[in-house]
Amino acid sequence: MSHQVAVDYVNHVYETVTKRNPNETEFHQAVKEIFDSLVPVFDQNPSYIDHAILERMVEPERIISFRVPWLDDEGKIQVNRGFRVQFNSAIGPYKGGLRFHPSVNASIIKFLGFEQIFKNSLTGQPIGGGKGGSDFDPKGKSDNEVMRFCQSFMTELSKHIGPDTDVPAGDIGVGAREVGYLFGQYKKIQGGYQAGVLTGKGLGFGGSLARTEATGYGTVYFVQEMLKDKGDSLSGKTVVVSGSGNVSIYAMEKALELGAKVIACSDSNGYVYDPTGIKLDTVKRLKEVERKRIKAYVDEHPEAEFHVGFENIWTIPCDIALPCATQNELSEASAKRLVENGVIAVAEGANMPSTLQAVDVFLENKVLFGPAKAANAGGVAVSALEMAQNSARLSWKFEDVDEKLQEIMRNIYHNSMQAAEKYGKPGNLVVGANIAGFLKVADAMIAQGLI
Ligand code: NDP
Numbered sequence: 389m390s391h392q393v394a395v396d397y398v399n400h401v402y403e404t405v406t407k408r409n410p411n412e413t414e415f416h417q418a419v420k421e422i423f424d425s426l427v428p429v430f431d432q433n434p435s436y437i438d439h440a441i442l443e444r445m446v447e448p449e450r451i452i453s454f455r456v457p458w459l460d461d462e463g464k465i466q467v468n469r470g471f472r473v474q475f476n477s478a479i480g481p482y483k484g485g486l487r488f489h490p491s492v493n494a495s496i497i498k499f500l501g502f503e504q505i506f507k508n509s510l511t512g513q514p515i516g517g518g519k520g521g522s523d524f525d526p527k528g529k530s531d532n533e534v535m536r537f538c539q540s541f542m543t544e545l546s547k548h549i550g551p552d553t554d555v556p557a558g559d560i561g562v563g564a565r566e567v568g569y570l571f572g573q574y575k576k577i578q579g580g581y582q583a584g585v586l587t588g589k590g591l592g593f594g595g596s597l598a599r600t601e602a603t604g605y606g607t608v609y610f611v612q613e614m615l616k617d618k619g620d621s622l623s624g625k626t627v628v629v630s631g632s633g634n635v636s637i638y639a640m641e642k643a644l645e646l647g648a649k650v651i652a653c654s655d656s657n658g659y660v661y662d663p664t665g666i667k668l669d670t671v672k673r674l675k676e677v678e679r680k681r682i683k684a685y686v687d688e689h690p691e692a693e694f695h696v697g698f699e700n701i702w703t704i705p706c707d708i709a710l711p712c713a714t715q716n717e718l719s720e721a722s723a724k725r726l727v728e729n730g731v732i733a734v735a736e737g738a739n740m741p742s743t744l745q746a747v748d749v750f751l752e753n754k755v756l757f758g759p760a761k762a763a764n765a766g767g768v769a770v771s772a773l774e775m776a777q778n779s780a781r782l783s784w785k786f787e788d789v790d791e792k793l794q795e796i797m798r799n800i801y802h803n804s805m806q807a808a809e810k811y812g813k814p815g816n817l818v819v820g821a822n823i824a825g826f827l828k829v830a831d832a833m834i835a836q837g838l839i
Contacts, residue, residue, distance in 0.1 A: 393437075394430035398423045401442040412495035414715060414740070418502050419446055421744060425822035428811035441830050444839075448501065450474040453494070454544040456522055458537045461530055470541050472520035473501040474554055478832040478839070481552055482518030483508055483768060485559030485588075488566065490525045496715070497521055500559075500739055504768070506825030507761040510800050513772035518554055520545070526561045538569035545570075546577045551584030551778070557771050558588040560714065563634060564600070568593075584778035587771035596774035598789040599767075604638025605790070606766015607710060607737040607758070609797040612646065614733055614756040614817075617805075623647035625732070628706040630654050630698065631713030632675050632682050635737040635764065639710050640668050652704050654713065655682040659701040662692035705729035712737030720745035727753045736760035747818060762800050762821040769796045 405419050423442065430437055456468040471494065474482045484504040487496070497519050505517030522541060526534050549556060558567055567588045574585055583594035591597065598605070608622070615621055625648045629636050632653045640650045650666045652659055655675075660666070660682050670688055674680045686694045695701075702709065702722035709731050711718045717738065723746035726734070734750055735758035736742060742750070750757040770793055777783055800821070807827075808820030833839055 391427075391431055393434070394427045397430055397437050398427055398442070401446065404443070405446050409495075409498070412498060414495045414499040415502065417744060418499040418740060421747075421818070422502070422506065422822050422826070425819040426826055428813070428819075429823055429826065432811070436830060439830075439834050441833065444833065445476065445505070445829070446502070448473050448475045448498065449477060451494070451498075452545075452548055456524065456537065456541050456544070458533070458540045460533055468522050468524040468537070470520070470522045470544060471497045472545060472548055472554070472556075473497050473518060474548070475501040475517040475519070476505040476829060476833075477516035478829050478836060479509060480514035480516045482554040483515035483557075483771065484517060484519040485521075485557045486562045486566075486570075487519070487521035487559040488524045488526050488561035489521070490523050492521045492523045499715070503739060503761055505829055506822060507765045508768055508772075509825040509828045510762060510803065510821060511765050511769040511772065511796055512799060513769055513796075515555075515768065515772050515775075518556070519559075520556055521559065521562075524561075526566070531565070534566065535569045538566055539573045542570045542573035543577065546574050549574075549585060551582050551775070555584065555771070555775060556586055557768070558634070560633065564588065564590055584775050587774040589774070594774075594778050596770060596777055596789055597784065597786040598793065599770045599774055600634065601638040601641070601790075602770035602793055603635045603764050603767030604640070604712070604737060605642045606769070606793055606797050607635070607639050607712070607735050607763050608642035608646065609766065609794050610758045610763040610801060611643075611708060611710075611733055611735045611756075613798055613801040614735070614758060618756070620732075621646070622708070625649070625707040626651055626705075627708045627710060628652045628701060628704050629710045629712055629737075630659070630701050630717060630741070631711075631738065632671055633713070635767070636710075636712040637668070637672060637675065639712055639737050640666060640671070643708075643710075644668060648708065651706065652701055653682065654698045654701050656698060656713075657681055657683060658694055658696040659698055660685045660692050660694055661704055662689060664691050666692075702726055703729075707732045709734045710737050711741035713741065714738055715740040716743050718742045718746050720749055722746065723749035727755060731755055734758070735763040737764050739764065751816060751818070757817060759818045759821055761825060762804050762817055765800055766793050766797055769793060
């Protein structure tokens, strides 16, 4: 089998993806990154090509798109669009978050759903890949408006999900409040208590301890593993974190706990730079309780500066950069700037925050780079632990869940490193994570016949 056959196969399937899904640029980007990584697998195991494995994997098992009508506080009718992509259930029920953000469209949901297949496989937990959401913008809406929207959204979604079929969770714009409203409506429609239908629930009704913290903590545990392999640690390092939502806040918390100094964070309006160290209590109150803009931080901390434009956060010199906001927030130019400023490690708390060109800059310059699929998998891993607790009608202690999370992140790191080594790309965690995630799903699909 020549190397060229593998390259031609991957290129041919990629071409059909771009033709069949025109204008879905984010989906194309995610597919390209994964496909390019898999060439060495097809080199060594050409039978995957005979099984048309990529052709099958890039086609979602099912996509649902639906109308979400709701009444605003003025009594006016509003209409949004809801989505759920049920991408792959070879190794478990579809699992992946719901995103409420005005930018949501089929391309974004499909890129997230496609990546989720590989990420979920990497966690070692029995979960398939899915994702969903709506172009609804929770920002500036009252609690009642958010509740009415969630109820209408779930009225339709409830027909397609269940603890053994599809288990959504939160993502951008969907936190504890939204999950609570969604769960209430599901329960009302089903007329039964099926705790395992959603994860990220409140602690009083089936939620898992450490789920709120899991993605951010997991990202920092991953950084810890990368540094440990080089005989280094987080202690005394300066850290820049983009965003100030769920993932960012708990990434900052764990980085601080491990002795690092966090000097900047952001939201979609701009970033705060606090050379004396970000006061996390203020960020938590502003974002989790008062739902304010990050700019308000400088009113309380005059030693800090606010700058308009969130991407400029990457111009701040730091040892460790954690992009934790959204896709394509870190460009090639920003990556070059980080390298010039001496960055040691970058780990993606958000999904696909670095452009393909930015990733190349990090890899070429030997920056320790933890791709999203590996570095932010702690969230969905603890969601799977939440499902396990719900099935057993038990709740585990915080320390027990946190200990399992640390073990999962260590395994993801080592499995990805081993796969990279085995397939000829030592140290390349992008390739390693994609291959390790792919193999388990591909083998399960083949074992299950033509699915
Ligand atoms: P949140 O809604 O809690 O926070 C998102 C943060 O990112 C906010 O500070 C937000 O600012 C900022 N942000 C969102 N969109 C944009 C944008 N277009 N431009 C600039 N800033 C933006 O979401 P999460 O923390 O849950 O999610 C963040 C990222 O992590 C996403 O990529 C998500 O897919 C990923 N992720 C989340 C997991 C989880 O468990 N929650 C699990 C794995 C990955 P603003 O408030 O101004 O919009």
